Amino acid sequence: MTAAHTDSFLDLCRAALGPQNVLTDPADKAPYLTDWRRRYTGDALAVLRPGSTEEVAAVMRACHAHRLAVVPQGGNTGLCGGATPVGADAGRNTVVLSLQRMNRVRQVDPLNNTITVEAGVILQQLQDVAQQHGRLFPLSLAAEGSCTIGGNLSTNAGGTAVLRYGNTRELCLGLEVVNARGEVWEGLRGLRKDNTGYDLRDLFIGAEGTLGIITAAVMKLFPAPRARVTALAAVQSPRAALALLAIAQSHASAMLTGFELMSAMCLELVTKHFPQLRYPFDAPHPQLVLLELSDSESEAHARGIFEKMMEAAFEAGVVSDAVVAESVQQSRDFWNLREHIPLAQVEEGKNIKHDIAVPISRVADFIETTDSLLQDAYPGARMVTFGHLGDGNLHYNVSPPAGVDHEHFLQHQDAINLIVHNSVHAHHGSISAEHGLGQLKVEENQRYKSMVEMTMMRAIKHALDPQGLMNPGKVV
Amino acid sequence: MTAAHTDSFLDLCRAALGPQNVLTDPADKAPYLTDWRRRYTGDALAVLRPGSTEEVAAVMRACHAHRLAVVPQGGNTGLCGGATPVGADAGRNTVVLSLQRMNRVRQVDPLNNTITVEAGVILQQLQDVAQQHGRLFPLSLAAEGSCTIGGNLSTNAGGTAVLRYGNTRELCLGLEVVNARGEVWEGLRGLRKDNTGYDLRDLFIGAEGTLGIITAAVMKLFPAPRARVTALAAVQSPRAALALLAIAQSHASAMLTGFELMSAMCLELVTKHFPQLRYPFDAPHPQLVLLELSDSESEAHARGIFEKMMEAAFEAGVVSDAVVAESVQQSRDFWNLREHIPLAQVEEGKNIKHDIAVPISRVADFIETTDSLLQDAYPGARMVTFGHLGDGNLHYNVSPPAGVDHEHFLQHQDAINLIVHNSVHAHHGSISAEHGLGQLKVEENQRYKSMVEMTMMRAIKHALDPQGLMNPGKVV
Numbered sequence: 001m002t003a004a005h006t007d008s009f010l011d012l013c014r015a016a017l018g019p020q021n022v023l024t025d026p027a028d029k030a031p032y033l034t035d036w037r038r039r040y041t042g043d044a045l046a047v048l049r050p051g052s053t054e055e056v057a058a059v060m061r062a063c064h065a066h067r068l069a070v071v072p073q074g075g076n077t078g079l080c081g082g083a084t085p086v087g088a089d090a091g092r093n094t095v096v097l098s099l100q101r102m103n104r105v106r107q108v109d110p111l112n113n114t115i116t117v118e119a120g121v122i123l124q125q126l127q128d129v130a131q132q133h134g135r136l137f138p139l140s141l142a143a144e145g146s147c148t149i150g151g152n153l154s155t156n157a158g159g160t161a162v163l164r165y166g167n168t169r170e171l172c173l174g175l176e177v178v179n180a181r182g183e184v185w186e187g188l189r190g191l192r193k194d195n196t197g198y199d200l201r202d203l204f205i206g207a208e209g210t211l212g213i214i215t216a217a218v219m220k221l222f223p224a225p226r227a228r229v230t231a232l233a234a235v236q237s238p239r240a241a242l243a244l245l246a247i248a249q250s251h252a253s254a255m256l257t258g259f260e261l262m263s264a265m266c267l268e269l270v271t272k273h274f275p276q277l278r279y280p281f282d283a284p285h286p287q288l289v290l291l292e293l294s295d296s297e298s299e300a301h302a303r304g305i306f307e308k309m310m311e312a313a314f315e316a317g318v319v320s321d322a323v324v325a326e327s328v329q330q331s332r333d334f335w336n337l338r339e340h341i342p343l344a345q346v347e348e349g350k351n352i353k354h355d356i357a358v359p360i361s362r363v364a365d366f367i368e369t370t371d372s373l374l375q376d377a378y379p380g381a382r383m384v385t386f387g388h389l390g391d392g393n394l395h396y397n398v399s400p401p402a403g404v405d406h407e408h409f410l411q412h413q414d415a416i417n418l419i420v421h422n423s424v425h426a427h428h429g430s431i432s433a434e435h436g437l438g439q440l441k442v443e444e445n446q447r448y449k450s451m452v453e454m455t456m457m458r459a460i461k462h463a464l465d466p467q468g469l470m471n472p473g474k475v476v
Numbered sequence: 477m478t479a480a481h482t483d484s485f486l487d488l489c490r491a492a493l494g495p496q497n498v499l500t501d502p503a504d505k506a507p508y509l510t511d512w513r514r515r516y517t518g519d520a521l522a523v524l525r526p527g528s529t530e531e532v533a534a535v536m537r538a539c540h541a542h543r544l545a546v547v548p549q550g551g552n553t554g555l556c557g558g559a560t561p562v563g564a565d566a567g568r569n570t571v572v573l574s575l576q577r578m579n580r581v582r583q584v585d586p587l588n589n590t591i592t593v594e595a596g597v598i599l600q601q602l603q604d605v606a607q608q609h610g611r612l613f614p615l616s617l618a619a620e621g622s623c624t625i626g627g628n629l630s631t632n633a634g635g636t637a638v639l640r641y642g643n644t645r646e647l648c649l650g651l652e653v654v655n656a657r658g659e660v661w662e663g664l665r666g667l668r669k670d671n672t673g674y675d676l677r678d679l680f681i682g683a684e685g686t687l688g689i690i691t692a693a694v695m696k697l698f699p700a701p702r703a704r705v706t707a708l709a710a711v712q713s714p715r716a717a718l719a720l721l722a723i724a725q726s727h728a729s730a731m732l733t734g735f736e737l738m739s740a741m742c743l744e745l746v747t748k749h750f751p752q753l754r755y756p757f758d759a760p761h762p763q764l765v766l767l768e769l770s771d772s773e774s775e776a777h778a779r780g781i782f783e784k785m786m787e788a789a790f791e792a793g794v795v796s797d798a799v800v801a802e803s804v805q806q807s808r809d810f811w812n813l814r815e816h817i818p819l820a821q822v823e824e825g826k827n828i829k830h831d832i833a834v835p836i837s838r839v840a841d842f843i844e845t846t847d848s849l850l851q852d853a854y855p856g857a858r859m860v861t862f863g864h865l866g867d868g869n870l871h872y873n874v875s876p877p878a879g880v881d882h883e884h885f886l887q888h889q890d891a892i893n894l895i896v897h898n899s900v901h902a903h904h905g906s907i908s909a910e911h912g913l914g915q916l917k918v919e920e921n922q923r924y925k926s927m928v929e930m931t932m933m934r935a936i937k938h939a940l941d942p943q944g945l946m947n948p949g950k951v952v
Contacts (some may be wrong), residue, residue, distance in 0.1 A: 242587060
């Protein structure tokens with residue numbers, strides 16, 4: 001782009017957004033150009049901060065006219081570099097479009113159980129507003145204090161309540177989107193049933209900003225449960241944990257809102273680095289399962305369900321020990337054990353992470369097979385395996401053998417990824433369960449997707465973004 | 477198409493499918509060329525009945541090479557003519573592709589709570605197989621004895637359990653599709669979490685066969701509830717019914733699996749034409765609500781929930797009378813009242829039907845406003861309003877004033893559709909909630925969709941079916 005061309009573009013943007021929302025100074029731009037985990041740094045001609053749908057549309061029209069690439073960004077908490085510009089020319093031909101200023105809650109409709117929010121609303125704020133109306137917005141994940149609902153939608157975020165409420169996709173009824181040409185698609189429907197054409201909503205959800213920019217959404221709310229009670233159950237193996245899952249679902253059905261697996265190694269790391277967190281059993285067990293019930297009746301009722309469930313599990317020889325939280329605080333303590341696993345890993349030193357899913361019935365096979373392949377290749381490698389077993393989603397992380405330097409072990413990352421992802425593929429699984437592809441897994445994804453699928457994806461990309469301006473280098 | 481061209485195509489098909497599965501005799505073709513409600517009759521060069529995915533692909537490749545249009549068909553129970561060929565040239569340039577012979581259950585995976593079925597499996601068979609494995613497949617609708625799961629997916633069918641389990645879309649995890657070029661997309665994933673690209677699955681669902689042919693699917697199963705109990709509640713108005721819905725959801729949460737509204741006029745017709753069905757209250761009430769609870773504990777527990785719920789509803793002045801079913805038979809009797817409404821309408825004479833949805837919070841406003849508009853235009857018109865209130869989905873049907881001939885009243889159909897659909901649109905609703913567009917509502921849909929949305933839909937259609945061979949004249 002010539003200097004005159006650049007100037008005319010920036011002038012357009014300054015007129016549309018106000019000069020204070022067109023960042024061109026390197027220091028101002030910097031926070032938007034590196035991802036949260038500091039694995040990717042890109043460049044951009046400018047960071048644009050529109051405050052309304054009309055401003056997003058104006059910016060997109062300007063980008064379209066000047067053939068500038070656009071990288072949409074929410075809370076910049078993504079784990080795959082999806083919100084960071086790619087390419088040596090990005091400093092000349094790319095802008096970052098931050099949705100953070102679009103942070104209004106447009107409407108709460110308790111009777112329709114919906115909330116209409118702009119893309120920049122922080123997830124936690126959305127949860128809070130729902131709660132103020134006696135409702136639950138169930139999406140919950142580690143970054144909820146800073147991630148935005150627009151980013152959650154664009155990556156179809158998962159989290160801990162998918163078992164009952166589904167991914168972000170299942171929580172969304174309607175979208176407002178600015179497309180690559182700067183036109184506004186007003187699809188903000190709050191309908192439970194609507195069959196009047198192609199499902200554009202679900203096409204934009206999970207597209208990581210490569211097809212258009214989500215500017216607002218109608219999200220589902222649920223009646224707030226009267227009680228939430230958790231329990232920890234000790235089991236011998238992932239296979240036993242799966243047997244417990246079937247028993248739990250039969251007894252609790254939709255009341256079962258959490259089912260998390262944690263290997264002994266995970267708890268060893270947590271109690272090592274966070275000694276204030278108490279391991280609730282006398283002796284270590286090979287695997288723990290955290291179960292959560294959400295009850296529309298009462299805490300006592302939830303405890304009654306847990307009692308019958310655990311009785312059945314003991315009788316079936318599935319569980320070796322179990323403890324039901326006696327208080328809200330103890331429920332929180334149990335979740336704390338689970339939520340400190342990623343933090344304990346940081347303390348321990350870098351490991352090689354995988355965010356994978358397989359059919360629930362294959363989780364045990366997957367872990368056994370893959371553990372054994374890795375032990376053959378890297379004897380003594382330590383498996384930090386945990387995750388949302390109720391969804392078949394594991395954070396299957398590989399730590400070096402005891403005594404081996406963590407940084408040094410990272411040299412095996414590609415080889416280990418290959419072993420793990422080949423095994424995932426053999427078990428009919430997904431190499432990106434809840435984090436998306438971003439730039440991290442674009443190439444790897446093509447190893448496992450069929451040509452037919454890639455060709456259809458690219459045809460859709462070309463149909464909606466013929467100039468290839470929307471978040472290039474991501475997803476397809 | 478020249479005769480030689482036609483012959484070469486039919487020879488290809490006979491070789492691929494066996495001559496007995498290539499129907500060209502008018503008498504053999506006839507059952508496939510008229511829709512179930514006998515509103516549409518089309519023509520076709522042949523009706524093709526492939527028995528496997530490979531055979532579907534072979535046929536599609538032949539159609540692609542010969543530039544023949546393809547109308548996929550399941551149980552031929554659609555209500556909008558989506559499975560009937562359109563156009564004067566259909567007898568020369570169109571084939572009907574029936575999926576009925578693809579009727580195998582490929583796999584049941586109780587631990588993953590999934591079932592993999594071919595497109596031609598009858599919905600009821602799917603429900604039965606699930607039950608044999610102690611699981612529930614919740615999709616349920618009037619045509620379940622003859623509709624196919626492929627048709628349910630292609631129209632994103634709704635039914636009576638959407639409130640809890642969602643539409644067919646939400647019940648599907650993965651698809652196998654033969655695209656317009658005759659390539660097989662193997663997307664039969666049984667995963668709860670997968671973020672590795674665009675959501676092709678949800679694009680094919682609800683596309684009514686205009687983007688490709690669904691040949692198989694992985695569907696979700698649920699734990700079978702231990703008890704199902706229904707109740708009937710008498711309320712004064714749709715607005716009171718909405719207040720009851722909020723109370724019911726607060727008490728029963730996900731246990732609430734049915735919430736159906738029936739106006740007095742509906743019950744009057746049912747008890748007139750089916751006198752063996754007993755109206756369970758002493759006096760007529762303006763509106764009845766049928767509620768269903770599905771309970772993973774016991775019948776007694778469900779009754780206890782109903783008791784508390786109705787107590788709260790009486791206290792709030794929302795309900796004037798209520799009766800909880802004392803037996804499975806009585807539960808069935810209550811459902812029978814609801815399910816006989818469409819049959820009673822047939823007995824009474826044709827009326828003007830609408831399958832609409834609005835946000836739940838707007839249902840009462842919609843009914844009041846639209847009733848009043850219709851009374852102004854057609855004084856004395858009788859409203860047969862019923863439906864899935866829990867989803868905001870009404871079958872909002874208009875019968876002639878007493879004494880006016882039903883057939884004669886149909887002359888007002890277009891004018892009445894316009895009044896109703898304009899009102900739906902003004903209430904941010906959908907003119908096709910659960911029946912799809914087919915050929916019936918293609919044009920009408922364009923009145924309410926924005927140009928931006930139609931343009932994106934057509935771009936996607938063109939991307940996946942550039943020759944326009946897939947079910948032409950439907951949806952877009």
